[in-house]
Amino acid sequence: MTAHDSGWSDGSPATPAVAEPGGIAGTAARPAPSVEMYDTTLRDGSQQVGLDLTVEDKLRVAAALDELGVDVVEGGWPGSNPKDKEFFARAGEIPWRNAKLAAFGATRRPNRSADGDPDLETLLVANTPIVTLVGKSWTLHVDEALRTTREENLAMIADSARFFVREGRRVVFDAEHFFDGYAADAGYALECLAAAAEAGADTLALCDTNGGTLPDDIVRIVRDVLGTFGGLRVGVHCHNDSACAVANSLVAVGEGATHVQGAANGYGERCGNADLFAVIAGLELKREHELLPPGRLGALAATAREIAELANLPFDAKQPYVGSSAFATKAGLHASAIARRPDAYSHVNPERVGNRAHVLVSELAGRSNVLVKAAEHRGYAFEAADASFELLVRRVAGRMPSWFDLEGYRVVIEKGSHTDRSEAIVRLLLGEQRVVAVGEGVGPVHALDQALRRALSELYPELASIHLVDYKVRILDGRDATSAVTRVMLTSADHEGEWTTVGVSDDIVTASWEALADGISYGLLRAGAVSLRASGTSPLIPA
Numbered sequence: 423m424t425a426h427d428s429g430w431s432d433g434s435p436a437t438p439a440v441a442e443p444g445g446i447a448g449t450a451a452r453p454a455p456s457v458e459m460y461d462t463t464l465r466d467g468s469q470q471v472g473l474d475l476t477v478e479d480k481l482r483v484a485a486a487l488d489e490l491g492v493d494v495v496e497g498g499w500p501g502s503n504p505k506d507k508e509f510f511a512r513a514g515e516i517p518w519r520n521a522k523l524a525a526f527g528a529t530r531r532p533n534r535s536a537d538g539d540p541d542l543e544t545l546l547v548a549n550t551p552i553v554t555l556v557g558k559s560w561t562l563h564v565d566e567a568l569r570t571t572r573e574e575n576l577a578m579i580a581d582s583a584r585f586f587v588r589e590g591r592r593v594v595f596d597a598e599h600f601f602d603g604y605a606a607d608a609g610y611a612l613e614c615l616a617a618a619a620e621a622g623a624d625t626l627a628l629c630d631t632n633g634g635t636l637p638d639d640i641v642r643i644v645r646d647v648l649g650t651f652g653g654l655r656v657g658v659h660c661h662n663d664s665a666c667a668v669a670n671s672l673v674a675v676g677e678g679a680t681h682v683q684g685a686a687n688g689y690g691e692r693c694g695n696a697d698l699f700a701v702i703a704g705l706e707l708k709r710e711h712e713l714l715p716p717g718r719l720g721a722l723a724a725t726a727r728e729i730a731e732l733a734n735l736p737f738d739a740k741q742p743y744v745g746s747s748a749f750a751t752k753a754g755l756h757a758s759a760i761a762r763r764p765d766a767y768s769h770v771n772p773e774r775v776g777n778r779a780h781v782l783v784s785e786l787a788g789r790s791n792v793l794v795k796a797a798e799h800r801g802y803a804f805e806a807a808d809a810s811f812e813l814l815v816r817r818v819a820g821r822m823p824s825w826f827d828l829e830g831y832r833v834v835i836e837k838g839s840h841t842d843r844s845e846a847i848v849r850l851l852l853g854e855q856r857v858v859a860v861g862e863g864v865g866p867v868h869a870l871d872q873a874l875r876r877a878l879s880e881l882y883p884e885l886a887s888i889h890l891v892d893y894k895v896r897i898l899d900g901r902d903a904t905s906a907v908t909r910v911m912l913t914s915a916d917h918e919g920e921w922t923t924v925g926v927s928d929d930i931v932t933a934s935w936e937a938l939a940d941g942i943s944y945g946l947l948r949a950g951a952v953s954l955r956a957s958g959t960s961p962l963i964p965a
C-alpha cells in the first residue's frame with residue numbers, strides 16, 4: 423500500500439528519501455534547533471522488573487538503536503556489574519553508523535580524590551566518547567543519602583566532571599532528582615549544575631528521578647535553567663510515575679531543551695522512563711524536528727517490536743504510534759469511511775512510523791502480506807526472526823529449496839535421581855533415502871538438535887560451522903493455561919554472522935522443532951549447500 427492510495431491528505435511517502443521539515447502545511451519554515459536523542463534502555467530501562475538482557479542481547483539492542491538513528495546509546499554502568507563491563511569491551515563489534523556510545527557512572531566518592539577513585543577508573547576503561555555522570559542536586563539526598571556536606575557534593579561533581587574532560591571525554595551531567603531538588607532549594611540545585619558546567623560538562627540533564635513532576639512545573643523550571651545555562655545543552659530525563667514522562671519531555675523541548683533521555687518502549691523501573699519512540703514520533707511528526715536520519719522514522723514500529731522481542735517482553739498493543747492497536751479502529755459502522763478517509767480517524771498516518779492502519783486496509787495488500795499477517799496472529803514475531811521471515815517469503819514465492827523432509831520424531835525425557843537426560847529419535851527423508859538418528863541432550867530441545875545434526879551431517883558438512891547461540895521461550899496468552907501457546911525464538915550463528923528463527927505451537931517441543939528446523943535450513947541456505955530439490959522452477963539464489 424502506498425501513501426497515495428491510502429487516503430492520507432499529506433501525500434507523503436512512509437519513508438521519504440529526503441527529510442521533510444515542515445510536514446504540516448502552512449507552518450513557517452524556521453528550522454527547529456537540533457535535539458539530541460539519548461537512549462538509556464541498556465542502563466535505566468534495564469531496571470524494569472522482568473527485563474534481563476544478556477551481553478549478546480545488549481549488543482543487539484544497541485545495534486538496533488544505532489540503526490534506527492538515535493544520537494547516543496548509553497550502554498550501561500560498567501562500575502555496577504561485570505555484564506556491563508563486558509558490553510563495553512565488546513561494543514566495537516557493532517558497526518556503529520549513527521550513535522555515539524556513553525558509559526554511565528556516579529561522581530567520585532566523598533572526601534577522596536577523583537584520581538584513583540576505582541569507579542571513575544572503571545568508567546574511563548569503558549573507553550567511550552561520552553561519559554554520563556550522575557550527581558546529587560537535592561539537598562535532602564545530599565544530607566540523608568550521601569551523608570556529606572553540601573560543599574563536598576559540589577566538589578564531587580566538579581572534580582569528577584573535570585577528571586573526564588581532562589581525559590578528552592564529552593561529559594553529560596545527570597542531575598539526579600533535579601526537579602524535586604529545585605522545589606526544595608532552587609539555589610542549591612542550580613549550584614550543582616554550575617559546578618558541572620564550570621568543570622566542563624557540556625550537557626546538563628535535569629532528571630525527574632521520582633517521576634512525580636507535572637508538565638507545568640517542567641516548563642517553568644526548564645525555562646529558569648535555560649535562563650542561566652542557555653549556552654549549554656540542557657535536557658531532561660523523565661520517569662513516568664505520573665503518566666507524564668513523554669508529555670514532560672515534549673514540553674521541555676518546546677521550552678528550548680535540546681537533549682532528551684528516554685528508553686525504548688518506555689522501559690524502566692516502577693512506571694518506566696519516557697518512551698523515546700513516542701518522543702521521537704511526536705517531535706518529528708508534530709513539531710518539525712529532524713531527530714533521526716532521513717527516512718528512518720519509518721523503521722520506528724519495527725525497531726520497537728524487535729527490541730521487545732530481544733527483551734523477551736510482551737509488546738503492548740496499545741503503545742502509542744508503534745503498537746499493533748495504535749491505529750486499529752473497530753471497523754463495523756465506520757469501515758467504509760475509514761477506507762475512504764483514514765485521516766479522519768487517526769492522528770497521524772501510521773505509515774510514517776512504519777505501522778499499519780487496520781486489517782481492513784491490509785486485506786487489499788496482496789496474498790503474501792495476508793499470509794504474513796495470519797502467521798503473526800499465531801504469535802510469530804518476524805521483526806526479530808529475520809530468518810524465519812525470509813524462509814516464509816521464499817515458501818510463498820515458491821523459491822524455497824529443500825534439504826530434508828521430516829517423517830517424524832520421538833522424544834523421551836528421563837528424570838533420574840542425579841541427572842536429567844533426554845533422548846530424541848529423528849526420522850528424515852533425504853530424497854529417496856530414509857535416515858534415522860538418535861541424539862542425547864540435557865533437555866528435549868538439545869536432544870532434538872543433536873539428532874537432527876547427526877542425521878544431516880554426512881550429506882551437509884556445512885552444518886559443522888553452524889551452532890546455537892540463544893534460545894528464548896515465551897508463553898503467549900498465558901491467562902488460560904490449557905490454551906496457552908508457546909513461542910520459541912532461536913538464534914543460530916556461523917562464522918559470518920547470526921540469524922533468528924521462530925516456532926509457535928501449543929506444544930513446546932513442536933515449537934522448538936519448528937525453530938530448529940528453520941535455523942538449520944537457513945544456515946544451509948547461507949552456506950550455499952546443494953539442496954535435494956528447489957520447490958517451484960525459480961533458480962535458487964542463496965541469501
Ligand SMILES: [Zn+2]
Nearest residue numbers: 466631659661
Ligand atoms: Zn532514571
